[in-house]
Amino acid sequence: MDTERIQTDTLHGIGASPGIVMGRAYHIDRAEVRIFYHYLLDESRVDNEVKRFMDAAEWIKEELRKAKESIPAELKDHVYVLDTHMLILSDHNFFDAVIEQIRIGHINAEWAVKKTVTKIQESFKKIEDDYLRERVLDIGQVGQRLLRVLLGSPSGSLKDIADKVIIVAHDLTPEDMTQIKANRVQGIVTDIGGRTSHMAIMAQSLEIPAVVGLRQASEVIVTGDHLILDGGAGLVIINPDADTIQRYQERKARFELYQEHVHGQSRLPAVTRDGQEISIMANLEMISEAAAALDYGAEGVGLYRTEYHYLASAKLPREDELFENYREVVESMKPRPVIIRTLDVGGDKVAGYMEMKPEANPVLGLRAIRFCLREPEIFKTQLRAILRASNYGWVKILFPMISSVSEMRAVKDIYHQVCQEMDRQQIPFDKNISLGIMIEIPSAVIMADALAKEVEFFSIGSNDLIQYTMAIDRVNEYVAHMYKPFHPAILRMLHQLVKTSEQAGIKLSICGEMAGDPMCLPILLGLGITDLSMNAFSIPIIKQIIRETSFTESKEFFKRIFKCETSGQVNTLVFEHMSRILSRDLMNQIFNHPGSGDQSPQ
Amino acid sequence: MADNPEQLEINKRLEVMNKVGLHARAAAKIALKSKEFKSQIIISKDGVSADGRSILDILTLNCPKGTYLEIRAKGEDAREVIEALTQLFHDKFEEE
Numbered sequence: 001m002d003t004e005r006i007q008t009d010t011l012h013g014i015g016a017s018p019g020i021v022m023g024r025a026y027h028i029d030r031a032e033v034r035i036f037y038h039y040l041l042d043e044s045r046v047d048n049e050v051k052r053f054m055d056a057a058e059w060i061k062e063e064l065r066k067a068k069e070s071i072p073a074e075l076k077d078h079v080y081v082l083d084t085h086m087l088i089l090s091d092h093n094f095f096d097a098v099i100e101q102i103r104i105g106h107i108n109a110e111w112a113v114k115k116t117v118t119k120i121q122e123s124f125k126k127i128e129d130d131y132l133r134e135r136v137l138d139i140g141q142v143g144q145r146l147l148r149v150l151l152g153s154p155s156g157s158l159k160d161i162a163d164k165v166i167i168v169a170h171d172l173t174p175e176d177m178t179q180i181k182a183n184r185v186q187g188i189v190t191d192i193g194g195r196t197s198h199m200a201i202m203a204q205s206l207e208i209p210a211v212v213g214l215r216q217a218s219e220v221i222v223t224g225d226h227l228i229l230d231g232g233a234g235l236v237i238i239n240p241d242a243d244t245i246q247r248y249q250e251r252k253a254r255f256e257l258y259q260e261h262v263h264g265q266s267r268l269p270a271v272t273r274d275g276q277e278i279s280i281m282a283n284l285e286m287i288s289e290a291a292a293a294l295d296y297g298a299e300g301v302g303l304y305r306t307e308y309h310y311l312a313s314a315k316l317p318r319e320d321e322l323f324e325n326y327r328e329v330v331e332s333m334k335p336r337p338v339i340i341r342t343l344d345v346g347g348d349k350v351a352g353y354m355e356m357k358p359e360a361n362p363v364l365g366l367r368a369i370r371f372c373l374r375e376p377e378i379f380k381t382q383l384r385a386i387l388r389a390s391n392y393g394w395v396k397i398l399f400p401m402i403s404s405v406s407e408m409r410a411v412k413d414i415y416h417q418v419c420q421e422m423d424r425q426q427i428p429f430d431k432n433i434s435l436g437i438m439i440e441i442p443s444a445v446i447m448a449d450a451l452a453k454e455v456e457f458f459s460i461g462s463n464d465l466i467q468y469t470m471a472i473d474r475v476n477e478y479v480a481h482m483y484k485p486f487h488p489a490i491l492r493m494l495h496q497l498v499k500t501s502e503q504a505g506i507k508l509s510i511c512g513e514m515a516g517d518p519m520c521l522p523i524l525l526g527l528g529i530t531d532l533s534m535n536a537f538s539i540p541i542i543k544q545i546i547r548e549t550s551f552t553e554s555k556e557f558f559k560r561i562f563k564c565e566t567s568g569q570v571n572t573l574v575f576e577h578m579s580r581i582l583s584r585d586l587m588n589q590i591f592n593h594p595g596s597g598d599q600s601p602q
Numbered sequence: 603m604a605d606n607p608e609q610l611e612i613n614k615r616l617e618v619m620n621k622v623g624l625h626a627r628a629a630a631k632i633a634l635k636s637k638e639f640k641s642q643i644i645i646s647k648d649g650v651s652a653d654g655r656s657i658l659d660i661l662t663l664n665c666p667k668g669t670y671l672e673i674r675a676k677g678e679d680a681r682e683v684i685e686a687l688t689q690l691f692h693d694k695f696e697e698e
Binding site: 080083087088091092120124127128139312313315 | 634
């Protein structure tokens with residue numbers, strides 16, 4: 001190889017399947033093909049174009065049939081993806097439509113395929129249900145496949161790969177994935193795709209490390225380049241130097257060893273070096289996550305989000321449905337507590353049947369508790385379901401987006417009405433349920449002393465609290481970089497809340513993303529917060545960091561960062577502090593943790 | 603076709619009961635199942651009709667959990683069609 005062009009470079013993408021591998025790149029040409037419009041002046045060419053299209057479709061169907069027959073056992077669950085591609089190819093909405101385009105429009109087969117695919121994609125965009133829209137199929141991939149065959153460049157098949165390689169491609173189809181032999185392909189690198197794309201899920205099933213969404217990897221990397229792929233961190237290093245290779249080899253070995261250790265320890269309690277026990281709970285959205293939460297050693301559910309049932313249905317869920325769902329969660333966690341948060345819809349989360357008028361500023365509009373107070377019947381139905389479930393375990397109720405004392409009193413009025421109604425109907429429920437509020441609006445922090453008299457506990461919703469404090473819309477690409485948990489304003493705000501809560505003697509916990517972010521942990525412990533609730537997969541590593549940390553030292557550390565005036569200073573101090581107190585193994589693990597250091601969203 | 607006295611026509615209302623609704627996997631199962639029969643199979647929602655053999659048609663119907671669909675099978679094996687599809691809907695497309 002020409003040594004002149006060897007250049008070290010690091011690409012950042014999305015970690016789609018974890019693990020570290022090193023190897024040679026093998027480039028598969030899957031770039032979007034460029035096609036041209038031809039008007040068919042000669043009538044006789046129309047039949048010819050139709051035939052070309054039909055032959056191409058038939059050829060691909062045959063390839064798909066072969067792929068289906070030889071699908072590896074690990075991918076049997078995904079065979080339906082091949083079926084969907086076959087179904088599209090023979091679907092009259094596609095097949096007949098392309099032929100009609102050629103005949104009526106007098107256009108070449110390529111252009112007809114492109115037009116038809118675009119039309120179908122448009123019709124999918126009209127699907128109202130977000131969840132469904134994301135799960136419709138990738139007709140674009142079928143189109144690209146057809147175009148490549150039509151242009152006579154079916155391009156390299158993955159079947160022919162003989163050496164151990166890391167595959168680099170613009171995109172890989174499910175069919176490509178079925179041809180991957182796990183003992184040959186060490187890793188996968190693609191320009192497009194996300195953590196939940198078919199390709200990513202199939203890579204996870206095959207246990208092949210993968211980084212996706214690298215944008216231009218397939219343009220930069222050529223066959224033969226030496227690559228280090230880190231599927232946890234979403235990194236690809238091209239032609240690393242000897243030092244980097246050495247470092248990664250060590251890191252890989254230690255990472256694998258350490259991961260086993262940390263997961264093995266996860267069920268044990270999290271106690272700091274100086275004996276402070278920290279309570280670790282899990283945030284849940286679906287019942288199916290409860291088992292993983294227990295596996296990872298969650299001491300309860302610190303936040304059960306209840307939106308899913310409302311957003312995934314075509315109509316308002318009935319009380320019985322909600323009750324069954326809540327009961328199942330409560331029973332599965334018994335005797336541990338489950339904190340159920342009442343409906344937090346509105347803003348960007350709206351179900352079709354809710355008929356909400358478009359708002360100029362939805363996140364400042366009719367959402368969460370504001371919506372529930374405006375629709376008391378919906379609210380009461382949910383409260384009844386929660387109360388009924390409380391008879392089967394330990395339930396606490398959390399109200400989102402509380403901004404004032406009078407709002408909380410209005411909530412309690414409705415709550416007490418529901419309790420009385422249930423008493424009259426002699427429906428059993430826990431009479432001593434703790435009520436709490438999310439602290440996610442700055443006015444709630446300012447009024448915390450008064451709010452503390454109304455409820456039994458506070459839970460910090462750090463994502464919204466940061467958004468509302470800094471006036472930053474996290475999903476707005478122009479300002480998202482200004483969203484910073486390490487901003488001194490946030491530290492002061494949290495500090496004030498902790499002090500007020502201590503004085504009022506009210507229990508304070510945190511359930512926002514900060515709770516599961518390793519880099520935020522020294523700050524939270526330094527503030528004196530000892531109850532954390534996070535995504536289940538963050539629990540093992542957070543517990544391990546706690547075990548290597550001293551509670552007293554964290555408090556001393558916090559005094560230092562409290563004097564900082566910029567988030568950059570805080571950042572530097574936090575990094576120094578963690579590098580000093582934590583073992584090297586653990587620091588490596590932290591940087592391999594998806595979502596770690598998500599201070600600046602991607 | 604419809605005026606052929608030999609031809610059977612059966613209608614049935616079915617509810618989408620799986621958690622995620624009719625997404626690609628479930629729609630593929632319906633289309634594949636429908637292809638096993640000779641009858642014409644029409645699936646409709648709020649007056650919009652889809653061909654039971656067309657995965658694209660079924661997906662564009664936009665059916666989250668809780669949607670009710672009208673299934674119409676016309677042909678000599680209409681009874682078997684309805685039985686098979688009822689089973690598929692009832693089993694939540696073998697997803698849960």
